[in-house]
Amino acid sequence: MIPAIRGTHDILPGEVERWQRAEDISRRLFERYGYAEVRTPIIEREELFAKGTGETTDIVQKEMYAFTDKGGERVTLRPEATPSLVRAFVEHALEQRMAAPKVYLFGPMFRYERPQKGRYRQFHQLDVEVFGMADPAIDAEVVDLAWALVAALGIVGAELVVNSVGCPACRPAFAAALVAALGADVSRLCRDCQRRAQTNPLRIFDCKVPADQPVIDALPHSLDFLCDGCRTHFAAVERHLGMYGIPYRVSHRLVRGLDYYTRTTFEILAGGIGAQNALLGGGRYDGLFRQLGGPDRTGIGFAAGLERLVLAMPEPRRSERRRPLFVAYMGEAARDAALALLRDLRRAELEAHMEYEGRSLKAQMKRADRLRAAFTLILGEEELAAGEVSVKDMATGGQRRVRREAVVEECRALVNGGRE
Ligand SMILES: [Zn+2]
Ligand SMILES: [Zn+2]
Structure with a gap:
């Protein structure tokens, strides 16, 4: 490459x-x-x-x-x-x-x-x-x-x-004072400083050569001029x-x-x-x-x-970190319902992710971990039949059921409520 x-x-x-x-x-x-x-x-x-x-x-x-x-x-x-x-x-x-x-x-x-x-x-x-x-x-x-x-x-x-x-x-008086103060010391300064003393003495202050610093520190101050x-x-x-x-x-x-x-x-x-x-x-x-x-x-x-x-900059505070959601599903029938939920979450301006590859629930949960999801919303046949969604708190492992109609609002409260 x-x-x-x-x-x-x-x-x-x-x-x-x-x-x-x-x-x-x-x-x-x-x-x-x-x-x-x-x-x-x-x-x-x-x-x-x-x-x-x-x-x-x-x-x-x-x-x-x-x-x-x-x-x-x-x-x-x-x-x-x-x-x-x-x-x-x-x-x-x-x-x-x-x-x-x-x-x-x-x-x-x-x-x-x-x-x-x-x-x-x-x-x-x-x-x-x-x-x-x-x-x-x-x-x-x-x-x-x-x-x-x-x-x-x-x-x-x-x-x-x-x-x-x-x-x-x-400034001209200050520049003249610099040259006068340097006097014979100029020959002890680095080559760049020797050139600056001739062309533009103020630029001597740009010098980073350690050996020159004691001479430069002792030079007159612009404020006095x-x-x-x-x-x-x-x-x-x-x-x-x-x-x-x-x-x-x-x-x-x-x-x-x-x-x-x-x-x-x-x-x-x-x-x-x-x-x-x-x-x-x-x-x-x-x-x-x-x-x-x-x-x-x-x-x-x-x-x-x-x-x-x-x-x-320091690391962001906990309250400034993103709190993404992850939508997981079990079975083909739940897939469409999961996609609709994903869309609803995003329309509600929540960050939400999903795995499309039809992997096992375990693989989906692993993906949720990698994405550092704050909550995972799980849709299986049982949830589908009951018109509900399982909401899993990824930090505590706790899980509970929420009505599908209420889940987007619930997620918004959970995500924002977790902030300090
Ligand atoms: Zn002035
Ligand atoms: Zn120098």
Whole structure:
């Protein structure tokens, strides 16, 4: 057989239920905060990400699935969602058409990285963006939404870190201070950092090389270089976070190196054993619309890797588990009656299964076990003659007869009553 492409993965039954649960919970939460779903193509012009993600980023330089299509156009599979959402927002004049300029997206993203455990070339993100709102209250709302998402998914021990990277007015002084502070230490840093010190010193904070970390930890803090406007904005964001009662830590290492990222940046880290992993990250990007040739609009949002969220989610509570029904029958005459019952249960929006292969009752009960049926409804000649159905509780083994006319309602009560 032909195997799947390296770096891709199938999401199979047994696992896909967690994905569906993560998506359902997220969707309901986003809609409650006034966000509307947008679905954009997974293929876009290469230029959109060269400009929107940044020419100098590793993503654009090394990791894009970019190619020339049969019409001679340079296209790419999307490596992230934000530029696509900005494009769609401008292209369809959503500012005029939407009740609020708040959007979300779920979908696969593509980056040609070295596949590692838990890291894929086709991975999945959820993405949330707010356009055209500069008030610091919206920064806090987006952070609150991210925090609420992690809580709604049942993930415990997460930690929120925030920072401000300033704006084009105050950032040059910060960049100069970084270079000055590094001084002769630059030659002791990794090759990438030496290059960053020349081209874009802020990106030194992206370095993961352990030997470089003591030098990087001692670098100046962006917060000490904010202009008045940026300082007031950050103070207001902090005040709102305090008002919402969201615990956070300021991390001067949370720096985005590209020019169109402005002011607020944040991450939510997964707690637990070992290295802290970012569950999601986001921030303000007030220069991106202009960078893409669009109108002068602000933007803020966050993206989360669904693979990571799904992994961090706990097992569903008992009350959230499915409680399927199984219809078993004995003898050909009961088969038609069983089929009619199966249909009635499904029409009543109950999950119900049946074995069609005419196996023994024992084999049917085995199937019911594999399906983790909560109750099995048994129809034999005796039940048929009496106009009844035997209802077996699969957890206790207890069995009793119920009138056929009443059995669908009875099942609904049993299935829902079993929930906490
Ligand atoms: Zn500033
Ligand atoms: Zn380095």
